[in-house]
Amino acid sequence: MKALIIGAAGFVGGYLIRELKAAGWEVHATCLPNEEIKEECPVHTLDILKKED
Structure with missing residues (x-):
């Protein structure tokens, strides 16, 4: 299974x-x-308040 947090x-x-x-x-x-995220996983920069992101 996959999850995006x-x-x-x-x-x-x-x-x-x-x-x-x-x-x-x-x-x-x-x-x-x-x-920053200290856990080991792929990290994506995202600001959900900016719709262009």
Whole structure:
């Protein structure tokens, strides 16, 4: 299965990434340009308030 976590740099994002990966999921994550995600997964920069993104 695949998951895309929007706003993965938030409080729950890291936990969700770890749990899904441990269950065998393919995980991708999004964050704002000034944020970083410490978990190992493909990260995409996205600001959902900008429709051109």
